[in-house]
Amino acid sequence: MKKFRYLENTVTLCYNENMCIGCGNCVIVCPHRVFSIENGKAAVMDHDGCMECGACSLNCPSEALFVRPGVGCAQAILHGWISKVPFLGRIFSPDSCCS
Amino acid sequence: MRDKAANLGVRLGINRDHYRIPPGLYALGDPDGNSPVLATCNYKLTFDIVRREMKIHSCWILVVETYGINVWCAAGKKSFSTEETARRVKESGLSKVVNHRTIIIPQLAAPSVAGHKLKGLCGFKGVFGPVRVRDLPEFIDNGMKATPEMREVDFPLSKRLDVAMVEVMGARKFMAWSVLICFVLAALGPGGFALHGIVWSGLGAFGVVASGFITGTFIVPLILHLFPARAFAAKGLMAGSAAGLILAITFARNLPEGLSAMAGTAAMTSWFAMHYTGSTPFTSLSGVDREMKIYMPVQGLLIAAAVLTWMGWAWLGIIRG
Numbered sequence: 380m381k382k383f384r385y386l387e388n389t390v391t392l393c394y395n396e397n398m399c400i401g402c403g404n405c406v407i408v409c410p411h412r413v414f415s416i417e418n419g420k421a422a423v424m425d426h427d428g429c430m431e432c433g434a435c436s437l438n439c440p441s442e443a444l445f446v447r448p449g450v451g452c453a454q455a456i457l458h459g460w461i462s463k464v465p466f467l468g469r470i471f472s473p474d475s476c477c478s
Numbered sequence: 479m480r481d482k483a484a485n486l487g488v489r490l491g492i493n494r495d496h497y498r499i500p501p502g503l504y505a506l507g508d509p510d511g512n513s514p515v516l517a518t519c520n521y522k523l524t525f526d527i528v529r530r531e532m533k534i535h536s537c538w539i540l541v542v543e544t545y546g547i548n549v550w551c552a553a554g555k556k557s558f559s560t561e562e563t564a565r566r567v568k569e570s571g572l573s574k575v576v577n578h579r580t581i582i583i584p585q586l587a588a589p590s591v592a593g594h595k596l597k598g599l600c601g602f603k604g605v606f607g608p609v610r611v612r613d614l615p616e617f618i619d620n621g622m623k624a625t626p627e628m629r630e631v632d633f634p635l636s637k638r639l640d641v642a643m644v645e646v647m648g649a650r651k652f653m654a655w656s657v658l659i660c661f662v663l664a665a666l667g668p669g670g671f672a673l674h675g676i677v678w679s680g681l682g683a684f685g686v687v688a689s690g691f692i693t694g695t696f697i698v699p700l701i702l703h704l705f706p707a708r709a710f711a712a713k714g715l716m717a718g719s720a721a722g723l724i725l726a727i728t729f730a731r732n733l734p735e736g737l738s739a740m741a742g743t744a745a746m747t748s749w750f751a752m753h754y755t756g757s758t759p760f761t762s763l764s765g766v767d768r769e770m771k772i773y774m775p776v777q778g779l780l781i782a783a784a785v786l787t788w789m790g791w792a793w794l795g796i797i798r799g
């Protein structure tokens with residue numbers, strides 16, 4: 380999405396060109412047009428456009444892609460932190476915006 | 479109208495359990511053995527949208543169990559999974575209903591559905607459909623080919639405000655606690671230890687929290703792309719300072735009170751804008767994690783400064799008589 384951009388140089392997306400078989404799955408599943416196929420291999424066109432949804436790495440048949448998948452949701456992250464604190468974790472019920 | 483009211487009820491999270499569709503195979507229109515099969519979640523709103531958009535196309539709909547959660551969030555929670563989809567294909571006896579061996583999976587389910595593994599699990603090949611349901615008819619008519627635009631998520635104004643309504647429900651508990659805290663603090667000095675004063679001071683303090691909520695949840699999303707900063711908390715600081723300034727000029731009786739209102743509104747707006755990250759389709763886990771670590775201390779300091787200024791000024795007045 381060109382209109383909405385998020386932070387630069389933060390995402391965990393890694394691509395290993397040597398492993399790629401050029402199937403094009405990543406181009407199909409990525410909701411941010413991060414990839415394209417150039418000369419029979421995937422190419423990362425917009426690294427910062429990645430939102431770490433994990434669709435590409437799950438759908439890559441040859442493990443050429445890695446990303447730490449997750450949801451970019453402050454409330455979910457906060458609950459993750461709180462639930463690690465022994466006492467607080469019991470008071471706050473784990474509910475997130477997606478539930 | 480009833481249906482509209484009910485739909486709003488679903489968005490706000492009221493009686494969500496009543497908005498589940500039993501998983502299984504459904505016929506839409508008059509499908510036969512050659513009709514396409516669409517997989518979707520069992521959230522009633524999504525099912526209704528598919529039904530509406532596909533009205534001229536007969537098709538089969540395979541509803542998988544996502545516990546009443548939409549496709550995107552179910553993918554995030556991994557309930558719309560490869561295994562669950564394969565299980566529903568087998569359970570529904572789909573192979574006896576249709577002659578072909580292809581099911582259309584919503585593209586937004588791709589974070590938890592490995593399309594290339596479906597065939598091995600249930601005999602059906604998974605093909606990813608477009609992001610938006612309204613593009614489905616065109617996708618099918620084009621021989622299951624999506625244009626690049628159909629593959630990209632968007633975030634138009636209507637959707638930005640729609641998801642803000644979800645934030646309203648999410649903030650209920652927070653707001654209830656903040657009312658209590660505002661009045662307790664007001665009773666400890668700023669209210670001048672008189673009922674009338676406590677009520678007004680408490681309301682004033684809650685006004686700051688509420689202004690932060692409205693600015694962070696509605697104003698920031700409204701003009702989301704216009705800020706010169708990418709971090710949501712930073713957008714909130716900017717919008718919140720402006721809103722706080724207006725609040726201070728309009729209501730504050732003196733400079734410390736005005737500064738306190740401004741700092742408080744900036745902090746609260748930043749907090750709520752940061753929480754809006756969960757409602758957007760373009761923020762990453764790493765990014766939100768990073769901005770929280772940078773801006774939560776800033777928000778904490780601003781709130782501390784706001785409370786100390788507010789209480790301190792009140793006590794100074796009391797001591798001086």
Ligand code: SF4
Nearest residue numbers: 409429430432433435
């Ligand atoms: S993780 Fe998601 S957004 Fe990022 S590149 Fe892969 S498919 Fe695209």
Ligand code: SF4
Nearest residue numbers: 399400402403405439
């Ligand atoms: S999905 Fe994997 S193998 Fe296929 S084109 Fe993308 S990176 Fe290459």
